[in-house]
Amino acid sequence: MDLYYRHSLSSGTRRDTHEDEEAEMFNTSPQSERRRAKHVDGFRISVDQTLSPKFGSVFPHASNSREIESVLMDYYVNKIQQDRVYLLLDPGKNPVTFMFEAACTSPTIYSSILMYAADRLARLDSKFSYVMMHYRQRTLNSLRDLLIRQDGSMRDILLVSMMLCTVEINDLYPSTWVVHFSAYRHAIQQRITRNAECRDDDYGYNLGHRYFTHQLIMAKTMFDVEAASSAFVTASNHGSLVDDSRSRWTSTENLALEMDLDSMRIIDPYCNFSNALLLLVNEVTDLKRLQSSTQRLKHVRDRRKQELLIQTKMQRLNASLVNLTQVTPEWIRESEPEVVVTLIEQVAEANRLAALILLLHEPYLPSADHNAAAGVGRGGSPITSIPVSPFNKTAPASCVRDEKENHIKILLQLLDGIVASDYPLAPSWPLWPVFIAGCCTNNEDNRIAVMNIFNTIRGMTHRANIASAFRILRAVWRQRDLQADTNDVCSRTISRRRKREKQACGSQALPSRSGTPSEYIYEWQSVMDMIGERISPT
Numbered sequence: 001m002d003l004y005y006r007h008s009l010s011s012g013t014r015r016d017t018h019e020d021e022e023a024e025m026f027n028t029s030p031q032s033e034r035r036r037a038k039h040v041d042g043f044r045i046s047v048d049q050t051l052s053p054k055f056g057s058v059f060p061h062a063s064n065s066r067e068i069e070s071v072l073m074d075y076y077v078n079k080i081q082q083d084r085v086y087l088l089l090d091p092g093k094n095p096v097t098f099m100f101e102a103a104c105t106s107p108t109i110y111s112s113i114l115m116y117a118a119d120r121l122a123r124l125d126s127k128f129s130y131v132m133m134h135y136r137q138r139t140l141n142s143l144r145d146l147l148i149r150q151d152g153s154m155r156d157i158l159l160v161s162m163m164l165c166t167v168e169i170n171d172l173y174p175s176t177w178v179v180h181f182s183a184y185r186h187a188i189q190q191r192i193t194r195n196a197e198c199r200d201d202d203y204g205y206n207l208g209h210r211y212f213t214h215q216l217i218m219a220k221t222m223f224d225v226e227a228a229s230s231a232f233v234t235a236s237n238h239g240s241l242v243d244d245s246r247s248r249w250t251s252t253e254n255l256a257l258e259m260d261l262d263s264m265r266i267i268d269p270y271c272n273f274s275n276a277l278l279l280l281v282n283e284v285t286d287l288k289r290l291q292s293s294t295q296r297l298k299h300v301r302d303r304r305k306q307e308l309l310i311q312t313k314m315q316r317l318n319a320s321l322v323n324l325t326q327v328t329p330e331w332i333r334e335s336e337p338e339v340v341v342t343l344i345e346q347v348a349e350a351n352r353l354a355a356l357i358l359l360l361h362e363p364y365l366p367s368a369d370h371n372a373a374a375g376v377g378r379g380g381s382p383i384t385s386i387p388v389s390p391f392n393k394t395a396p397a398s399c400v401r402d403e404k405e406n407h408i409k410i411l412l413q414l415l416d417g418i419v420a421s422d423y424p425l426a427p428s429w430p431l432w433p434v435f436i437a438g439c440c441t442n443n444e445d446n447r448i449a450v451m452n453i454f455n456t457i458r459g460m461t462h463r464a465n466i467a468s469a470f471r472i473l474r475a476v477w478r479q480r481d482l483q484a485d486t487n488d489v490c491s492r493t494i495s496r497r498r499k500r501e502k503q504a505c506g507s508q509a510l511p512s513r514s515g516t517p518s519e520y521i522y523e524w525q526s527v528m529d530m531i532g533e534r535i536s537p538t
Contacts, residue, residue: 072117080120091331093203102204106156108142112163115139119167139164154190157183158208170464175534181225184212188249209258214271217278218432218538220285221358223525252282267326272347274326280317281355287313292363292521321356346418347430353411354433360404361440364523408437412449419456431469432537438473439524468535475527
């Protein structure tokens with residue numbers, strides 16, 4: 001077993017006082033491991049993928065850190081590295097094997113793959129959780145040192161942050177993963193201010209960059225990424241390595257710096273987005289922010305001017321998304337079964353439809369903000385519709401809603417087929433499109449369809465972010481239904497109360513009673529703040 005990982009690393013040895021506790025922790029029978037191995041980091045694992053009976057032989061008397069690291073590296077090499085069900089290869093490269101090879105020269109990456117292996121084992125048996133936490137802390141300390149050093153390897157920073165982010169997304173309390181965007185922000189800042197040369201030939205750098213590009217853009221469809229990560233970035237880097245601009249580092253222009261212009265429409269099989277679609281989604285999120293702030297403008301003239309700009313951008317983005325064609329990589333077609341190619345194309349199409357749905361979905365505004373910005377409708381109910389269709393300036397908002405609902409129905413039919421597939425391709429699980437479809441529909445039949453999809457997939461995997469997304473989605477529905485009931489039943493009472501308050505306060509503006517900060521863009525963003533979570537829909 002030593003030939004897999006025999007190399008000398010200065011920080012590869014543990015020196016603590018928990019040896020007896022660790023020895024007991026590893027006293028796990030191989031029968032127990034085989035029994036629990038059906039749900040490791042993915043959908044379904046066949047019986048022949050269970051742990052070898054010999055694997056548990058080193059558990060009972062692990063008395064030092066090297067023994068523990070031997071177990072973790074053995075699991076990484078013999079299980080994770082060989083797991084072709086969940087990890088598609090890049091052309092000529094295996095990301096998991098690459099990380100193992102990089103660990104031979106980087107103590108920080110070495111710690112990160114020990115952490116990752118311990119995390120996978122912890123899903124089989126909670127006794128491994130302590131080991132995972134120990135190596136996570138060691139990895140964080142090493143990453144901090146890399147970020148402080150002026151000559152720290154950007155490749156190592158991105159790859160280690162990627163491993164940390166992957167582990168923490170599937171944590172039971174998925175909020176801490178957001179801080180790892182600081183590494184990505186640091187990479188973009190280097191690229192801009194230092195005019196760093198392109199790293200097209202650095203596979204590790206590009207692997208980390210494309211991982212965080214996907215994570216960042218998906219996060220921007222969930223919450224305010226800049227606000228969520230800015231405090232950590234400033235504190236960890238002392239303000240010297242980051243751009244203080246709130247939006248510059250997440251702009252489409254900067255995210256596209258490391259992308260190959262000749263392959264923009266080729267689907268990345270790890271995320272099932274093409275770079276072209278990712279950048280369009282990023283533009284949609286920026287437009288939603290502008291749309292939300294525009295509806296809060298108090299002067300009608302300013303609001304109308306911004307609405308014309310928004311309408312032009314919506315027309316352009318809608319046309320780009322409708323006409324976008326995404327292509328499966330040629331090496332995938334040559335090396336993978338047809339069922340894999342079909343799944344990749346179906347999920348990529350689901351992501352494109354979800355982007356259209358998000359574009360057409362009205363921005364979230366608390367009722368008080370709606371009343372201030374656009375007036376109160378008949379009966380005191382807030383106006384929440386997009387003013388006009390992006391296709392026709394004179395078309396009513398109902399046209400936009402009907403078009404959005406049509407996209408949702410098509411998307412849900414496509415998702416039903418994907419979930420029903422017998423091929424256990426975990427990277428193809430389309431969590432983001434089903435979450436967007438659920439949050440953007442008020443149709444009861446569509447809600448039932450979304451619930452059925454979530455219930456099916458929750459029975460197939462133990463990934464924590466899926467359960468968290470479902471919890472957030474149900475909270476969004478409850479909040480929306482309660483608001484609708486309030487508007488229907490209490491509209492007259494609310495109207496009379498607001499009239500009295502207005503008379504009492506004179507010309508003073510009334511404070512918002514929703515308790516929701518005005519900068520919220522999405523309804524699910526406010527729900528996540530109330531629950532205290534930051535989910536990753538990946």
